[in-house]
Amino acid sequence: MSFKQAYAEFGQLMAYMKPRARTYYAGMIGESLVSAALAILLSFVIQYLLNYAVHRDPSELQRAVYLVCGTVGVLSILSPICNYLFLKCIKITMGEIRTELFGHIARIDYRSAESRHSGDLLSRITNDVQSIEMTYAEHIKSIVSQILLFIGSSVVVFIVDWRFALVLLALGGFSVLLNTRFSAPLRRVSDELQAQMGVLTERIGDLIAGLQVIKLFGLQQRAGRLSHDAIAAVSRSGIRQGHQAGLLEAGNFLIQFLSLGGVLLIGLLMVSSGQLELGVLGQIVQLQSGIAVMFLSLGTSVAMMQNSYAGLTRIREVLAVPVESERHALQAVPSPEEKTAVRPDAALQLTDVTFGYDANRPVLKELSLSLAEGTVTALVGPSGGGKSTVVKLLLGFYPPDSGTVWLGGRPAGSCTLQEIREQMAYVPQEATLFQGTIADNIRFGSPDASDSEVEAAARAAYAHGFITELPQGYDTPVGERGANLSGGQRQRIAIARALLKNSPILLLDEATSALDAESEHEVQQALQVLMKGRTTLVVAHRLSTIENADRICVIAGGRVQEEGTHEELLAMEGQYADLYHLQFRKKPPELAVS
Incomplete structure (x- = not known):
């Protein structure tokens, strides 16, 4: 040297x-x-x-x-x-x-x-x-x-x-x-x-x-x-x-x-x-x-x-690693045809979106998707089809390579990332809890919330019951990544946090897939409260959890292959019907449990 x-x-x-x-x-x-x-x-x-x-x-x-x-x-x-x-x-x-x-x-x-x-x-x-x-x-x-x-x-x-x-x-x-x-x-x-x-x-x-x-x-x-x-x-x-x-x-x-x-x-x-x-x-x-x-x-x-x-x-x-920009730049000014294609009742919409983590291997290919305000839309399909990628694009984690993401009729590129995320609450497959108490973790949804507002959110999320049974109640430390709580309890705290945020758009990414039947039932009750009056996008593998969705989209190969209600998709006898029968078919006699 x-x-x-x-x-x-x-x-x-x-x-x-x-x-x-x-x-x-x-x-x-x-x-x-x-x-x-x-x-x-x-x-x-x-x-x-x-x-x-x-x-x-x-x-x-x-x-x-x-x-x-x-x-x-x-x-x-x-x-x-x-x-x-x-x-x-x-x-x-x-x-x-x-x-x-x-x-x-x-x-x-x-x-x-x-x-x-x-x-x-x-x-x-x-x-x-x-x-x-x-x-x-x-x-x-x-x-x-x-x-x-x-x-x-x-x-x-x-x-x-x-x-x-x-x-x-x-x-x-x-x-x-x-x-x-x-x-x-x-x-x-x-x-x-x-x-x-x-x-x-x-x-x-x-x-x-x-x-x-x-x-x-x-x-x-x-x-x-x-x-x-x-x-x-x-x-x-x-x-x-x-x-x-x-x-x-x-x-x-x-x-x-x-x-x-x-x-x-x-x-x-x-x-x-x-x-x-x-x-x-x-x-x-x-x-x-x-x-x-x-x-x-x-x-x-x-x-x-x-x-x-x-x-x-x-x-x-x-x-030296670049920080997240205030907003994602528009890939191109939306054409008049694109603007015409935007539904006036859409809270969220994707038009001809192409995106890949590797530029040479697109995950989404000219995908178009619309979420009508106040409705529940579910995304299903095989793993690797692009369902969770759609959620990441909506949250602003990545900009699309081409096409446009629309938020309330505005191109997402014209909104700051803070504006986009303020409109959305997100409940992932595995709830992320931070070192601190249960009340601290719920209050992440709204840092200025009062104790009564925290408790109201916990009640709505069906979490108040188990919280009050704990020796320290809302002041109970959650442990490292919530280790002191069960999976269902962690998920209900995450739902209470989303309720406290009170955003008009809700994104659920496999929110119940890692839970047992009893925990899933309790979390589903909390989710029904959370979804009420909100525009909701649900990514799901368990089709039983989205049968009542207003609209179900089957995503495979980076595109929407089928869409409709549960009954309509079953009647099509296409990919959704195959997935449904695969999950609910009876076990062969030689595998049946007596």
């Missing part, structure tokens, strides 16, 4: 500290001066005490006592002040970095979010941010302290005996060259290590989330191998980093050994010949010891800073 590149990366790192840079540098340099001054002043104390031991001059002892008392008095005032300013700046800055990261991740576009593993993002928010905090708090201060100690010690030694100073400066130059030589390979290994830590976090996240499946299918060995491979990769990179850091430390140790050994050997010869006072030699040895520690610590600090630079790069990669 060149000096120019290292300086540029250091500048990027310190850019986050810019709003309070003066206070940070004042506190850090103050702390560094305190530690450097303590080591330098200690060398004078050693000189005075050795002089007193040799010459029995009381004035030498008095100097040592005065110097110790004065040093303790001044540093006991300066050190706490500098340390407070220094740490305060770090904590504020780290809070801002985490806030910026969290805020950016919440705003990244849906396509980018789906392409990234949550474990990798978690690693960047935790491991990489922690590495930056360690550099702010430890490594930079350590390097500055060592440099100040080296400069101060060199000046004092130069005043005492310039010959020793020249030797120490030469050895210091070798140390700088050595650390520069190792910075590039250490950075490469650090990049690999931080990336592999992200992969390891992904593996651990998958292991914890899929623990039931792993046990059920006896996948402990396979999951163990995947985790072992990630751990082994981290270990290999860690060993390589340790190898490079060890070589660097060995070189610095050799410089320290030559420095200390040379000073002692030459110094003792000079003392024995009367060319140097024993007290002065003791002072030089003390200062040289501080410089030697600097040589050893500098390598460690340089190695650890490479981790921080690697972490900073990974954080900047996340911050």
Whole structure:
């Protein structure tokens, strides 16, 4: 790594500290001066005490006592002040970095979010941010302290005996060259290590989330191998980093050994010949010891800073991911024919919509669909036909590649995403609950809702009964992702949340498919309340749940293949009828359960 590149990366790192840079540098340099001054002043104390031991001059002892008392008095005032300013700046800055990261991740576009593993993002928010905090708090201060100690010690030694100073400066130059030589390979290994830590976090996240499946299918060995491979990769990179850091430390140790050994050997010869006072030699040895520690610590600090630079790069990669725009741009101005095709009673409509997650593999192909205001429309069909993709387009997660999505007679591209989503409530197959209480999770539908409004929504969602049976009622913690509640209970809380939002359009994506019969019955009751008076789109696999829909559309191959009421579609004896008979046909005698 060149000096120019290292300086540029250091500048990027310190850019986050810019709003309070003066206070940070004042506190850090103050702390560094305190530690450097303590080591330098200690060398004078050693000189005075050795002089007193040799010459029995009381004035030498008095100097040592005065110097110790004065040093303790001044540093006991300066050190706490500098340390407070220094740490305060770090904590504020780290809070801002985490806030910026969290805020950016919440705003990244849906396509980018789906392409990234949550474990990798978690690693960047935790491991990489922690590495930056360690550099702010430890490594930079350590390097500055060592440099100040080296400069101060060199000046004092130069005043005492310039010959020793020249030797120490030469050895210091070798140390700088050595650390520069190792910075590039250490950075490469650090990049690999931080990336592999992200992969390891992904593996651990998958292991914890899929623990039931792993046990059920006896996948402990396979999951163990995947985790072992990630751990082994981290270990290999860690060993390589340790190898490079060890070589660097060995070189610095050799410089320290030559420095200390040379000073002692030459110094003792000079003392024995009367060319140097024993007290002065003791002072030089003390200062040289501080410089030697600097040589050893500098390598460690340089190695650890490479981790921080690697972490900073990974954080900047996340911050460079494009955020969701305020609105999706219109693919083209709707033609007069398209505008004519829009039904005046349609709350939502898609006209000739084509879309694919991969541009070369469209999922929807010139699909047209209309949801009349206040009606229930169901989407059914084989998996992969595009049903859930329609919901994602309506929610504004993706723009269509061609065609137009209409909201109340307006092209969706002319509305902001916030306007679109304010018009819609959404209940997915698996309800997402957040850390907090049941009341907190219901109130996500309307953050300013009162307790009575929360309870009213829960009653309407048939959730009030089980909530009041819990020891803490509405103040019951839901646990991680709602782990303290059953699937049906989580779903009814999600319905209560949608009721509280009170949007005119409702999207239900397989809202009951993961529930048992009893839970499904309870959730269906809640959904009937939720759908009343709203324009509703239901994505369903269980046809029994949508028999009473005003309109049923069969989507297959990215197009609407059939549409009508339940009775009309059965009479067609087409794809819907095949699906219906497949789900409700009697079991063959050999499979019948007696």
